[in-house]
Amino acid sequence: MVSITEENYLKSLLQLRLNKGKEEGVGTNELAEYLSIKPATANDMLKKLKEKQWVDYEKYGKIFLTKKGKKIAIEVLRKHRLWETFLYEKLSFTWDEVHEVAEQLEHIQSIKLIDKIDEMLGFPEFDPHGEIIPKKNGEFKIHFKKTLDEIAIGESCKMVSVNDNSTTFLQYVVKVGLGINNTIKVLSKQSYDDLIEIEVNGHISSVSQRFAKNIFVICKNCETSKTCSNKHFEHTD
Amino acid sequence: MVSITEENYLKSLLQLRLNKGKEEGVGTNELAEYLSIKPATANDMLKKLKEKQWVDYEKYGKIFLTKKGKKIAIEVLRKHRLWETFLYEKLSFTWDEVHEVAEQLEHIQSIKLIDKIDEMLGFPEFDPHGEIIPKKNGEFKIHFKKTLDEIAIGESCKMVSVNDNSTTFLQYVVKVGLGINNTIKVLSKQSYDDLIEIEVNGHISSVSQRFAKNIFVICKNCETSKTCSNKHFEHTD
DNA sequence: TTTTTTTGTTAGGTAAGCTTAACTTTATTA
DNA sequence: TAATAAAGTTAAGCTTACCTAACAAAAAAA
Incomplete structure (x- = not known):
């Protein structure tokens, strides 16, 4: 117990x-x-x-x-993130509201319950904060979140969330053509004015450092990439 | 707290x-x-x-x-019954599985959560066991459940659940033309063989005592009826 | 290298929610 | 009405998860 x-x-x-x-x-x-x-x-x-x-x-x-301890911890994290997704997707909670309630829901003891919630949500990969959701089998490959400004030139990444929920910022995000799950390729960085040139859906735009710091991404293929400085977590002891 | x-x-x-x-x-x-x-x-x-x-x-x-204590108790009961309904309706839990999980879920502290679940379910009146669900405002008029055999001649009642989940029984229920929420009027009772004559949707049939004891009903208009021996619960102290 | 700071440990204590054992009050029934 | 049974109370003690205060070890700085 x-x-x-x-x-x-x-x-x-x-x-x-x-x-x-x-x-x-x-x-x-x-x-x-x-x-x-x-x-x-x-x-x-x-x-x-x-x-x-x-x-x-x-x-x-x-x-x-230990291996046993990690298994329990991953299960709790899985529940937490699935509940957050449920609250956000199905009950229209906002990003800032989901955490507190999920802190309670993550302790409900019922494998069937969380698996059914998983199913209802279509077995989502990421929670509303862009965090990866561990699978039922315990599979949990961590891609540490980065901000867009940390991505090296030539590298591709996937947008998972934002760090600023103001209307102004979000409208700007839309204007630049960005959205959750979009693949972003970093084409170049200007040392003169710190602008970052990116490609999204074949469309090229430039964004500021300040803007880029508010865009959370995960590396694409960071396991194999040599240029990716991402950190990995061994979940199989 | x-x-x-x-x-x-x-x-x-x-x-x-x-x-x-x-x-x-x-x-x-x-x-x-x-x-x-x-x-x-x-x-x-x-x-x-x-x-x-x-x-x-x-x-x-x-x-x-006390009034305060009853308010808290009714809120917990409301949560319990709404969660049971959610598990049953949305996650295809069976009747016997819902209780245990609802015992845990009823203690989650979030008014918004339970109100959203209520909304998602279409503000149901009864839970999967046929028990009445208290309203958000605390309204909670109790109609104590009875079995069909307890209903007096001439009295009408509403079927809310059954006390036997065997396939045999349930198929028989369907054959008699009965179903959840159906209005049943008791026409007569034969003292000779204890058969009960009932009317459902204009259709008249006779059922045995044994059968009737497995049909849960609530009285119709039992507040005003003189013949109804139903028990009432004062929720407004 | 010695001193200081940071980090980690031990000992003793509290509140919540439970136990058993012994006791008192109320209800039953002979 | 007195004896017995049932229901309710009190006292002492346990476990979990927390606390403070005092101390020990390790790390950082002088």
């Missing part, structure tokens, strides 16, 4: 790990800060999680999820 | 009250039994609920929900 609290610890360990790319292992204080609890509390729980073989660490050392 | 445990206590007090018609007030042991906890535990919690003014009782006396 996994308690709701335990699920939250495991999920947080996974998320902290995902937020930092190659550098592995999470610290006690870091975890405590993330969960808004005191380090002493986190330390107590970590002992318990270690005993249950969901995490592994040495005294004063970094904390790692 | 209402904890999940507190919500369950209040909901159970309401349900126990509903299950017994006129006889008001619930006992400590009765409540404990219903919640599968020990009377001592229930007693502790009841003190807390009294302090929060959600229940009222005197030492060694029967327990009553």
